[in-house]
Amino acid sequence: MAQEMRATIHESLERKLNVLTDIVFYAGSVAIALLAGGLVMLVAGVSPIEAYKLIWDGAVGDANGFKETLVKATPLLFAGLCYTFAYRCGLFNIGAEGQLYVGALAGTVAALYVPGLPWYVHLPVCILAGCAGGAIWAGIAGFLKVGRGASEIINTIMLNYVAIYLVSYMVTGPMKEPGGTLPQTARLPDSALLGKLFDSRLHYGFLLAVAAAILLYFILHRTVWGYEIRAVGLNKQAAKVMGIPVNRNVLLVMMLSGAIAGIGGYAEIAGVQNRLFQNFSPGFGYDGIAVALVGGAHPLGNIGSAILFGGLRSGANAMQRMTGTSTSLVYVIQATIIILVVCNRYWFGGLKKRIIASLTARVVGRRSDARPEENVAVVLGIGEREGRS
Amino acid sequence: MNEEVVVSFLAAAIRLSVPLLLAGIGILFMSRSGILNIGMEGMVLMGALAGVVGAHYYGSMEAGLLASVLAGAFIGLVFAFLVVTTGADQVVIGTAINLLGLGLTTVFGRSLLGMGQEAVQAEGIPVIPIPILADIPYVGEALFHQNLLAYASFLLVPAAALLFYKTNWGLQVRAVGEHPLAADTLGIRVHKTRYACCVIGGMLAGIAGCSLSLGILNQFTENMAAGRGFIALSAVIFGKWTPGGTMAASLLFGGADALQLRFQSFGIQIPYQFMLMFPYLLTMIALAWFSGKGKQPAATAVPYKSLSNRSE
Numbered sequence: 001m002a003q004e005m006r007a008t009i010h011e012s013l014e015r016k017l018n019v020l021t022d023i024v025f026y027a028g029s030v031a032i033a034l035l036a037g038g039l040v041m042l043v044a045g046v047s048p049i050e051a052y053k054l055i056w057d058g059a060v061g062d063a064n065g066f067k068e069t070l071v072k073a074t075p076l077l078f079a080g081l082c083y084t085f086a087y088r089c090g091l092f093n094i095g096a097e098g099q100l101y102v103g104a105l106a107g108t109v110a111a112l113y114v115p116g117l118p119w120y121v122h123l124p125v126c127i128l129a130g131c132a133g134g135a136i137w138a139g140i141a142g143f144l145k146v147g148r149g150a151s152e153i154i155n156t157i158m159l160n161y162v163a164i165y166l167v168s169y170m171v172t173g174p175m176k177e178p179g180g181t182l183p184q185t186a187r188l189p190d191s192a193l194l195g196k197l198f199d200s201r202l203h204y205g206f207l208l209a210v211a212a213a214i215l216l217y218f219i220l221h222r223t224v225w226g227y228e229i230r231a232v233g234l235n236k237q238a239a240k241v242m243g244i245p246v247n248r249n250v251l252l253v254m255m256l257s258g259a260i261a262g263i264g265g266y267a268e269i270a271g272v273q274n275r276l277f278q279n280f281s282p283g284f285g286y287d288g289i290a291v292a293l294v295g296g297a298h299p300l301g302n303i304g305s306a307i308l309f310g311g312l313r314s315g316a317n318a319m320q321r322m323t324g325t326s327t328s329l330v331y332v333i334q335a336t337i338i339i340l341v342v343c344n345r346y347w348f349g350g351l352k353k354r355i356i357a358s359l360t361a362r363v364v365g366r367r368s369d370a371r372p373e374e375n376v377a378v379v380l381g382i383g384e385r386e387g388r389s
Numbered sequence: 390m391n392e393e394v395v396v397s398f399l400a401a402a403i404r405l406s407v408p409l410l411l412a413g414i415g416i417l418f419m420s421r422s423g424i425l426n427i428g429m430e431g432m433v434l435m436g437a438l439a440g441v442v443g444a445h446y447y448g449s450m451e452a453g454l455l456a457s458v459l460a461g462a463f464i465g466l467v468f469a470f471l472v473v474t475t476g477a478d479q480v481v482i483g484t485a486i487n488l489l490g491l492g493l494t495t496v497f498g499r500s501l502l503g504m505g506q507e508a509v510q511a512e513g514i515p516v517i518p519i520p521i522l523a524d525i526p527y528v529g530e531a532l533f534h535q536n537l538l539a540y541a542s543f544l545l546v547p548a549a550a551l552l553f554y555k556t557n558w559g560l561q562v563r564a565v566g567e568h569p570l571a572a573d574t575l576g577i578r579v580h581k582t583r584y585a586c587c588v589i590g591g592m593l594a595g596i597a598g599c600s601l602s603l604g605i606l607n608q609f610t611e612n613m614a615a616g617r618g619f620i621a622l623s624a625v626i627f628g629k630w631t632p633g634g635t636m637a638a639s640l641l642f643g644g645a646d647a648l649q650l651r652f653q654s655f656g657i658q659i660p661y662q663f664m665l666m667f668p669y670l671l672t673m674i675a676l677a678w679f680s681g682k683g684k685q686p687a688a689t690a691v692p693y694k695s696l697s698n699r700s701e
Contacts (some may be wrong), residue, residue, distance in 0.1 A: 023623065040493065044500040059395055092480050094427070148677040153480055153624065153690075155676065158669040161616055169662035279426075289484050338485040339471060345476035364439030 010360060017356045025348050026294055029340035030308070042239050046325045058318025059311035065318075067202040071272060073310025074170040075100065075281065077209040078264025079239075079288025080295060080302040081216055086257040088220055088232035089249060095141060095156025096261040097285025098163035099134040104269045105167050106133025108185055108276040112175070112194035126192045126270065127208075127263055133254040134262020137163060142254030146247045152254065160285065168278045170182040177275070180184025184277035194271040205267030209306075212260055216299040229253055261285065290334045293341045309334065390525060398647055399531035404605065406643025407539045408433070408597045411614055413622035413628070413635040414594030420630055421553065423566035423688035424472060427483035429594055430618025431490020432468075434590055435499035436461045436598025438494040441609040442501055453511060457599035464490075466592015469584045476692035485531050487618070495554075495611050502609055508699035513607040514538055514600070545593075549632040562586060571692040579693050584672035597621070604673045623672035629684045642668040 038048030059069050079096040086093035091101075107130035112387040114125060141155040168183070179184040194203040220226040232249050240246050264284070269276050291309055295301030313335075316327040340347070409633050411430050419426045427431075436457040443456025464486070471482045502509040512537040523533040553559040561582055563573040569579045601617070620642050626640075628634025649664035651657075679685075 025407040040496060094480065094484065144673070144677050148675075150676040151685075153425070153427070154622070157619055158623065158673050161619065161669045162666045165662040165666045169660050172662075173660060178679050236607045246588060248501055252486045286484060286488065289481065292490075293481065324499075328495035331488040332496065335491075336488035338481060338488070339477075342477040342481050342485075343471060343475040346477070 003028070008347040010103055013360050014356055017359055018352075021355060022351050023297060023343075025344055025352070026296070026341060029337055029344070030294070032162065032340055033336035036336045040329060040332050041325060044325060046229075046323050046380075051319050051323060051325060051329075053317040054322050055312065055315030058313075059315035064200065065314065067198065067200045068314040068317075069307060069311040070206050071201050071203070071310070072313040073306040074203075074206045074209050074271070075264045075268045075284040076287055076291050076309050076313075077206075077213065077302055077306035078260055078340050078369070079285050080266070080291030080306050081212055081288075081299060082138075082257045082261035083288045084295065084297050084299060085216055085220070085260065086138075086253055087292060088233045089229045089253040090160075090253060091142075091145075091212070091235060091250060092153045093138060093141070093156050093254065093257050094153055095138060095159050095285070096264075096288045097281060097283065098156070098160035099137045099258040099261035100265035100281050101160075101163040101167045101270070102137040102265070103134035103259075104131040104265035104280065105163075105170060105277055106130055106262065107192075107266030108175070108188065111188045112268070115189065120189040122189070123270075127266060130262045131259040131263060132262070132268030134258040134265065135147055135258070137257040138261070139251065142251045145254070146251050156310045164279070167276065171277055175274075182277070185275050186274050188270060192270060193274065194267060197202020201272065203267070203271030205264075205271040208263065208264055208267060210303060213262070213299045213303050216260075220299060233245070261288075261372055285288060287334060290338050304324070394455075394651075395529050395532050399701055401647035401650070402640065402644040403535060404643075406639040407416055407542050407604065408600045408617055409624055409643055410542045410636055410639040411545070411593050411597035412618060413624040413639050414545055414632060415590040415597065416622055417549065417590075417630065417632060417635055418562075418586045418593070419590040420581045420625055421566045421690065422562050423569060423686050423691065423693070424583060424587065425479045425483070425690040426468070426587075426590065426614065427480060427619070427622065428486030429483075429488070429664050430616065432461060432464050432594035433496045433598040433601065433614040433618045434490040434601065434612070436497055436595030437602035437613055438598070438609050439503075440599035440603045441509065441511045442497075444603055445502065445509050448512075450512045450514050451581055453603050454596070454599055456516070456605075459593040459595070461591040461593065461595020461598070462571050463587050463591070465588040465594070466584070468591065471585035473580050473583045473587070474649075474695065476591045476694065479692075481523060490614075491612060491628070494609070498609050498611060500592040504611070508562045508608050508610070510608050511603060514604045519596060519631050525607060534605050536557075538596065538604050542596075543601070543636070543690060544635045546632045548679055553632065567687050569691075573693075573695055574649070583693075596620075620668045623668050626679075626685075627668075627675045629679065630679045632685065641671075658697055666677065684697055 001119060034052070040053065041048040041051050060063050079100065080095040083093055083100065107126045110129035113124070114122065137159055138156070141152045141159060143280040144155050148326050157172045158346045171185055172183040175185045177184060179185070194205050196203050197206070228239070228244045229249055231244055232246050233240065236246055241268040242261065258384070265281070268280065273280055289308060291302055291305045294308065295305035312330050313327070319325060320327045412433055415483050416426050416429055439460035440453040440457040444453025446451050457558065468486060471477050472479045475665035498504070516534060516536045519533040523529045525533070553563065561572065561577045563578050564575070564577060565582045573579050598614070601613055604611070624635050624642055627638040628636070645664050645667045649661045651666060652659055
């Protein structure tokens with residue numbers, strides 16, 4: 001009995017330390033990536049210290065900067081969640097970019113061509129249309145995967161370009177603002193726009209994104225369906241043997257994943273831009289991959305990493321205005337973070353194992369000498385909640 | 390349309406298919422050894438920038454070409470280290486390479502070459518009419534009035550086919566892509582083969598970039614690959630993972646691009662966006678069509694841990 005208890009304590013502690021060391025290593029990866037970005041600035045002839053100061057001031061220096069950070073974090077969070085959700089089911093949805101575009105397109109259609117509704121009907125209809133657009137777009141890839149065994153990786157990439165050209169066609173052709181000269185739609189009616197928070201550019205889309213993160217967390221970690229999804233993600237074969245409908249889950253997860261990105265696309269239009277135009281997303285969909293990876297592919301972790309990358313983006317805008325260094329520097333930092341996080345196990349796997357082993361031994365050894373085992377369980381908070389599988 | 394228009398269309402179709410073909414053969418090398426490279430876009434951009442930087446700072450297009458090849462080889466090596474040695478996910482690393490390529494080339498493009506109207510113009514790759522053949526009416530003008538890289542890229546196709554299907558090394562590459570474990574037990578060095586394919590693929594990506602910057606525009610512009618890395622991937626898939634098929638698909642997609650430009654300038658009413666979608670849609674159809682028929686190398690995107698290193 002005591003032995004079993006000790007084993008459980010050991011396991012739970014190990015799990016906690018695992019999360020803790022992950023956080024430390026992720027933070028380290030971000031720090032190294034910032035150094036790499038600094039090196040690039042140095043070579044490009046800009047003082048990294050000054051540039052980072054500008055980025056910092058721009059991102060969190062004052063209330064307005066921080067609000068702008070959250071504005072930028074909103075589409076990133078939607079895109080990150082889109083990637084995360086599919087990833088947990090063992091799918092690679094590289095198509096958040098296209099799903100953002102189609103979601104924005106579908107939402108804009110509902111906003112412009114379904115007139116005369118009060119906002120509390122019109123806005124939900126538009127958001128649902130955005131959802132449906134994204135879901136259908138990702139669903140195409142899901143359907144081809146399930147039905148034809150075609151790689152969802154390739155198809156989602158291809159669909160990105162199709163979506164971007166589709167929106168480009170719509171805003172230069174059928175949906176172009178009547179009488180306007182620019183390739184953009186008319187302004188959305190007020191009843192379809194997302195309200196602003198604190199009299200700033202920040203809009204309710206950010207709260208929607210956070211709500212989506214929490215909802216996804218509950219679906220993935222607190223429901224039977226979420227358990228099924230994670231089981232398929234960990235081992236498709238085993239899941240099938242257990243009687244989990246793999247194909248149905250793959251299709252549903254792709255569609256829901258696309259739906260999340262679809263709302264993100266519409267939120268960017270209805271919250272920030274107020275009208276649909278070509279290339280409204282500077283690659284938010286691809287940034288979502290970095291957001292998801294740094295967020296540990298955990299819905300709640302995505303919130304933090306989306307704010308981090310949102311800050312980098314809004315700060316980099318400030319830097320570009322002041323120094324002329326391109327905001328594309330952010331891509332270098334993002335890419336470095338992705339590479340470090342993905343190769344985390346290779347670089348730090350052994351080190352991590354050793355640290356965890358020695359810490360576990362120390363804590364369990366000391367505590368169990370001093371107190372009865374039951375108390376140790378209380379001290380360590382075992383039984384509070386299940387850990388991630 | 391008169392003959393002149395047709396000839397100029399054919400010439401443009403070939404010119405525009407050259408970067409696709411070079412990048413496609415590069416992807417083919419990696420694919421055949423079991424590596425999915427969705428980072429081609431970033432690699433092409435780096436090659437494009439290196440070409441102009443080399444040509445500008447050393448004053449000759451040969452230096453530019455060499456710089457492109459070296460930059461491509463380097464990024465291919467880095468890619469190989471990340472996906473082969475560390476076994477990281479190839480899709481994610483590919484995405485990172487794209488971001489890295491876009492970020493680095495934009496920042497350094499601005500600081501080294503300037504931007505907009507003041508951007509540096511470099512010596513381009515010379516157009517060399519082939520004697521006799523170039524004098525053939527119509528066809529000669531379209532096919533044999535191309536630059537050096539165009540001829541080289543089309544010669545690369547039979548060379549790659551010979552390499553893959555008639556040499557021992559080609560057999561090894563294909564074995565590694567289909568069943569690395571079996572190849573390993575036969576004494577083929579899986580990792581070494583994949584490294585070699587990545588470096589070759591990277592070099593070809595660099596040349597592809599050079600064929601865009603020095604071959605077409607004579608300068609570097611931001612994000613000038615404009616999706617061509619992905620179209621090259623499409624060409625490989627649509628070409629069923631063979632050199633000849635890749636060439637045919639590159640010509641088709643290059644032709645669509647050339648047609649699209651002409652539609653725009655003639656004001657023809659088919660929206661050009663639909664022409665631009667064409668390669669991507671065709672790839673999706675092809676992928677759905679082939680799937681299950683075993684065209685894609687079986688070990689694509691699966692990291693391999695060599696037998697001698699499995700002591701965990």
